[in-house]
Amino acid sequence: MTLIREPGPAPAPPGRRLPSATVWLTLAVLAAAHVLAWQGTGFSLTALAQGWRGMASFLGDALPPDFDWETVLQPSLKAAAVTLYIGLLGTTLSIPFALVLAVLAARVTAYGTTSYQAARSLLSFLRSVPDVVFALIFVTAVGLGPFAGVLALVVHNTGVMGKLWAEAMEESDPGPREAMRVLGASRLQTALHAVLPTVLPQLVGLLLYRFDVNVRASLVLGLVGAGGIGFLINQSIKLFRFDQMATHILVVLVLVIAVDQLSALIRRRIAP
Amino acid sequence: MTLRVRGLRKEFGGRTVLDGLDLDVAPGEFTAVLGANGSGKSTALRCVVGLETPTAGEIEVDGRAAMVFQKIHLVGRRSALDNVCAGALARLPLRRSLSPLLFPRTLREEAMACLDRVGLADRAAEPASRLSGGQQQRVAIARALCQRSTLLLADEPVSALDPKAAEQVVALLAALALDGLAVVAVLHQPSLARHHAGRIVGLLDGRLDLDAPASAVTDHDVDRLYAPDRAAVPAE
Ligand SMILES: Nc1ncnc2c1ncn2[C@@H]1O[C@H](COP(=O)(O)OP(=O)(O)OP(=O)(O)O)[C@@H](O)[C@H]1O
Ligand SMILES: [Mg+2]
Secondary structure, three states: OOOOOOOOOOOOOOOOOOOOHHHHHHHHHHHHHHHHHHHHOOOOHHHHHHOHHHHHHHHHHHOOOOOOHHHHHHHHHHHHHHHHHHHHHHHHOOHHHHHHHHHHHOOOOOOOHHHHHHHHHHHHHHHHOOHHHHHHHHHHHHOOOHHHHHHHHHHHHHHHHHHHHHHHHHOOOHHHHHHHHHOOOOHHHHHHHHHHHHHHHHHHHHHHHHHHHHHHHHHHHHHOOOOOHHHHHHHHHHOOOHHHHHHHHHHHHHHHHHHHHHHHHHHHHHOO | OOEEEEEEEEEEOOEEEEEEEEEEEOOOOEEEEEEOOOOOHHHHHHHHHOOOOOOEEEEEEOOOEEEEOOOOOOOOOOEHHHHHHHHHHHHOOHHHOOOHHHOOHHHHHHHHHHHHHOOOHHHOOOEHHHOOHHHHHHHHHHHHHHOOOOEEEEEOOOOOOOHHHHHHHHHHHHHHHHOOOEEEEEOOOHHHHHHHOOEEEEEEOOEEEEEEEHHHOOHHHHHHHHOHHHHOOOOO
């Protein structure tokens, strides 16, 4: 190989490659899936057009929102605080469980095949059962109210956050881990002194992201009776008080935006 | 002998990377390893510390082997001192080893002495990431000392450092050898090797092609390691 050559035209670039048969096949399968989905969900523009009347009267009932302090706004704010509390506890109380499972389920820190497989399966299970389903189960166990919501979030969030944390650990720089191996550190010591300190900013970032998601999830949990402002929204719909519902939704909007901004702000601050 | 290697072979998927390596390193000896990219230097060192399993051959270490890397591998957010203390993890009782907060006082004192040996006692409390590259490499060397090692392997410890920091680090390795440590360092700067090391070994395609006192190594010896096909042509 020589890098010094006579001046002259460079060789012509290779010809363009057309999309392969695989690409065409993928597109065809995707198109077919959309046709099936359109039929399977009864997607109908005519039904939507006919329904506009109902929508309009619904909006008419909802506007203007009922901002009465005693009966609507104050209870709404109190319930919004409960929603926030559910999201907070649902996130923080799952930290120890998620951490232990993540360490066991990350290939770079796992203890052995059995506990690795067990932790992986448990995390998948907790993740694949929706938090609403856990809420319905806990409502029957501990009764209606925010406590059931907290339990549901703790359980589901352990699954999601444990998986995200395990992935972050697996993607951590292998260098510090090798250094630990050379100096004879055990697996636990390697996790504590090489992996966790290196990925801490990522773990905190994911924690804040989950807090954000969990506050929104706790709204939905309220709809099935697990306390918070979701419960009030459900009630106002049942009583056809759409003007009160509109107030609750505005409060929710403010809450969600505030939490979103706050967690984005902190995440920017701790970025590695 | 601190290190005794006999017939070390390593294959990766049928490809021979180390082809029967013999090497003895005595206490207090500073051996520099030269060799072209891919000649098997890193693999040899990794076999010695157990990061790779040899295909065949014998490796004996009298005492403990430590290793420092080109990409240093400290925990950036922890202090220099905490990083050095980690060198002792293998001999700490489990419950005192779980967090830097639990490290025994005697260990912190020992680690401080190690930091002092590499000239960084005044930076002990600083997060490792705030130190310069050369200082970080010296912290990694202090960690190796805190491991109470008898053999220090260094894989391109100065390839990412500026010339002055590189000179400092290699001089430090030479000084540690004078203390009695056996040092084996892969270097890509033949001049540094000749100036500081006592002995130079050269790897060529997984074999030892050169093994001589640093003062006896000629330019021609070095050229042959890096451009074997050209050096094979008889000189005019
Ligand atoms: N884990 C591995 N799997 C497969 N091949 C490997 C592996 N590690 C090293 N090799 C191969 O072994 C050969 C020797 O690699 P090694 O890293 O030991 O060389 P080196 O002398 O340290 O080179 P450099 O100067 O580039 O660091 C190379 O061809 C490399 O591709
Ligand atoms: Mg190498």
